[in-house]
Amino acid sequence: MTHVAIVGGGPGGYEAALVAARLGAKVTLVERDGVGGSTVLTDCVPSKTLIATSDLLTEVESSAELGVEVPSTVRADLAAVNHRVMRLAAAQSEDIATRLDASGVTVLDGRARLVDATSVEVTTEEGTRVVDADAVLLATGAHPRVSPDAQPDGERILTWEQVYALREIPRHMIVVGSGVTGAEFASAYNGLGAEVTLVSSRDRVLPGEDEDAAALIEEVFTERGMTVMGTSRMAAVERSGDGVVVTLTDGRTVEGSHCLLALGSIPNTQDMGLEEAGVVLDDGGFVRVDRVSRTSVPGVYAAGDCTGVLMLASVAAQQGRIAMSHLLGDAVLPLDLQKISSNIFTSPEIATVGLSQRQIDEAEIHVESTMLPLAANARAKMQGVHHGFVKLSARAGGGGVVGGVVVGPRASELVHALSLAVSTGLTVDQVAEAFTVYPSLSGSVAEAARRLHRL
Ligand SMILES: Cc1cc2nc3c(=O)[nH]c(=O)nc-3n(C[C@H](O)[C@H](O)[C@H](O)COP(=O)(O)OP(=O)(O)OC[C@H]3O[C@@H](n4cnc5c(N)ncnc54)[C@H](O)[C@@H]3O)c2cc1C
Numbered sequence: 001m002t003h004v005a006i007v008g009g010g011p012g013g014y015e016a017a018l019v020a021a022r023l024g025a026k027v028t029l030v031e032r033d034g035v036g037g038s039t040v041l042t043d044c045v046p047s048k049t050l051i052a053t054s055d056l057l058t059e060v061e062s063s064a065e066l067g068v069e070v071p072s073t074v075r076a077d078l079a080a081v082n083h084r085v086m087r088l089a090a091a092q093s094e095d096i097a098t099r100l101d102a103s104g105v106t107v108l109d110g111r112a113r114l115v116d117a118t119s120v121e122v123t124t125e126e127g128t129r130v131v132d133a134d135a136v137l138l139a140t141g142a143h144p145r146v147s148p149d150a151q152p153d154g155e156r157i158l159t160w161e162q163v164y165a166l167r168e169i170p171r172h173m174i175v176v177g178s179g180v181t182g183a184e185f186a187s188a189y190n191g192l193g194a195e196v197t198l199v200s201s202r203d204r205v206l207p208g209e210d211e212d213a214a215a216l217i218e219e220v221f222t223e224r225g226m227t228v229m230g231t232s233r234m235a236a237v238e239r240s241g242d243g244v245v246v247t248l249t250d251g252r253t254v255e256g257s258h259c260l261l262a263l264g265s266i267p268n269t270q271d272m273g274l275e276e277a278g279v280v281l282d283d284g285g286f287v288r289v290d291r292v293s294r295t296s297v298p299g300v301y302a303a304g305d306c307t308g309v310l311m312l313a314s315v316a317a318q319q320g321r322i323a324m325s326h327l328l329g330d331a332v333l334p335l336d337l338q339k340i341s342s343n344i345f346t347s348p349e350i351a352t353v354g355l356s357q358r359q360i361d362e363a364e365i366h367v368e369s370t371m372l373p374l375a376a377n378a379r380a381k382m383q384g385v386h387h388g389f390v391k392l393s394a395r396a397g398g399g400g401v402v403g404g405v406v407v408g409p410r411a412s413e414l415v416h417a418l419s420l421a422v423s424t425g426l427t428v429d430q431v432a433e434a435f436t437v438y439p440s441l442s443g444s445v446a447e448a449a450r451r452l453h454r455l
C-alpha cells in the first residue's frame with residue numbers, strides 16, 4: 001500500500017488526503033494549527049462569515065427605496081458577530097477532522113520538516129519522530145506579509161488574522177493594500193458602519209482584476225462614503241494614543257482608530273528543509289510545480305498557496321487532488337488555469353471566469369466582448385440594484401465562450417452558468433438559447449450572449 005505524508009491541513013492538504021484515502025493509500029497528514037488550515041481558521045471562512053453580516057446591513061440600509069421603514073438603530077454587535085465567525089470556523093474545522101477520521105487518515109498535531117523525498121520529521125507535544133512514506137505532498141499555505149515599519153500589535157494594527165478579536169466596530173479603519181483582501185475588508189467594515197480609508201499603492205483598486213469591475217467598485221466605495229486614496233504607498237504605521245497614524249512614502253499621514261494590513265502573503269516554505277532536500281523555490285520563496293503538482297524532486301508534490309500558482313482555496317484543493325491522482329495512477333487532468341472561476345466578496349460581488357481581458361490581449365486570439373449593465377434588467381430594478389454588469393467574451397463570429405465577468409449581488413452564484421459555458425465550450429448561441437426565468441438577473445447573461453450572435 002502506498003503511504004503518503006501530507007504537510008498542511010488546508011484545502012490543498014485535506015482534499016488531497018481524502019482523495020488519496022479513497023484511492024486506497026495510507027495517509028498521514030501533519031498540521032500545526034488545526035485542520036481546515038488558514039482557509040477555514042483565519043482567511044476565507046471567517047472573512048466570508050463577517051461579510052455575510054455586512055451584506056445584510058448594506059441591504060437593510062438600502063431598503064428604504066423598497067418602501068421599508070428602518071429604525072435608525074440597526075447596527076451590528078461586533079462581539080456577537082465575531083463570536084459567530086469563530087464558532088463557524090471551529091465547527092467547519094471539526095467537520096473536516098471528522099471526515100478525515102472517517103476516511104482512515106491519520107492526523108498528527110505538529111510541525112513537519114522535509115528530510116528527503118520519502119520522509120518528514122514531525123515535532124509534536126510528545127517529541128520528534130520521523131514519518132517514512134513513499135511520497136510527500138507539501139501544502140503549507142502562506143502567511144500575511146507585514147513590514148518592519150508596520151508591526152501588528154493585535155489591538156490597533158492588525159493583520160487579517162487578528163481582526164476577529166475586535167469587540168466594537170472600529171471608529172475609523174484604515175485598510176492598507178487594495179488587492180482582493182484589502183478591498184473585501186474595506187467593503188465589509190464600510191457595510192458594518194465604520195469610517196473606512198483604503199490606501200491603494202496603485203492608481204486604482206484591485207490592480208490585478210478586470211478594469212471595468214475595479215472602476216465600478218471604486219465608484220461604489222466612494223458613493224458609500226469610503227475614502228479611497230490612490231497612488232498612496234504606506235511607509236509606516238504607528239500607535240498614537242487611542243489610534244494609529246499611517247505615514248505614506250510621500251510624507252502625508254492618515255489618522256484612524258485601527259489599521260488593517262492587507263499587503264499580500266508570504267509562502268510558508270522557510271525552515272522546512274526544502275532547499276536542502278533539493279526542492280526548487282522561485283525568487284518569492286514559492287515551490288515550483290508543474291501542472292500535475294510535481295516539484296523538482298521526484299515523489300515530492302506541492303499544492304496550494306505555497307506554490308503561488310493562484311491563491312484560491314478552490315485551486316489549492318484541485319492541485320492537491322491532481323497530485324494524489326497522479327501519484328496513485330488514477331486518470332489525471334492537468335490544472336487548467338483558463339477555466340477557473342473566482343469571486344471577490346465586495347458589495348456588489350465581482351465574479352470572473354475563464355480568460356481575462358489581459359490574457360485575451362496577450363494570447364492574441366480573436367475575441368469579441370460585450371458588456372451589459374444590470375441597471376436595465378427588470379429584476380434588478382425591482383430589487384433596487386443599481387450597480388453591476390455582465391461581461392461576456394467569446395471567440396469571434398459567435399464562437400465558444402472563453403470568459404466572463406459578473407458584477408452584482410450574488411455574482412458568485414450567477415457566474416456558474418458562464419463557468420459551465422467556458423468549461424464545456426458552449427457557443428454564445430447555446431448560452432442564449434437556454435431558458436432563463438423572467439424576471440431574473442441571469443436573464444442578462446442570456447441577453448449578453450444574444451448580443452454576440454452572428455449570422
Ligand atoms: C482574507 C482572505 C480571504 C480569502 N478568501 C478566499 C475565498 O473567499 N475563496 C477562495 O477561494 N480563496 C480565498 N482566499 C485564499 C485562500 O484562503 C487560500 O488560497 C487557501 O487558504 C490556500 O489553501 P492551502 O491549503 O494552500 O493553505 P492553508 O489553508 O493556508 O493551509 C496550510 C496549512 O499548513 C499548515 N502548515 C504550514 N507549515 C506547516 C508545517 N511545517 N507543519 C505542519 N503544518 C504546517 C498551516 O498551519 C496551515 O493550516 C482568501 C485569502 C485570504 C487571505
Ligand SMILES: NC(=O)c1ccc[n+]([C@@H]2O[C@H](COP(=O)([O-])OP(=O)(O)OC[C@H]3O[C@@H](n4cnc5c(N)ncnc54)[C@H](O)[C@@H]3O)[C@@H](O)[C@H]2O)c1
Pocket residue numbers: 176177178179180181182184199200201202207232233234235262263264265310311312342343344345
Ligand atoms: N475572495 C477570494 O477568493 C480571495 C480573498 C482574498 C484573497 N484572495 C487571494 O489571495 C491572494 C492575495 O491577495 P491579497 O489581496 O491578500 O494580496 P495582493 O498581493 O494581491 O495585494 C496586496 C496589495 O497590497 C499592496 N501593497 C503592498 N505594500 C503596500 C504598501 N506599503 N502600501 C500600500 N499598498 C501596498 C500591493 O501593491 C498589492 O496591490 C490573491 O491571489 C487573491 O485572489 C482571494
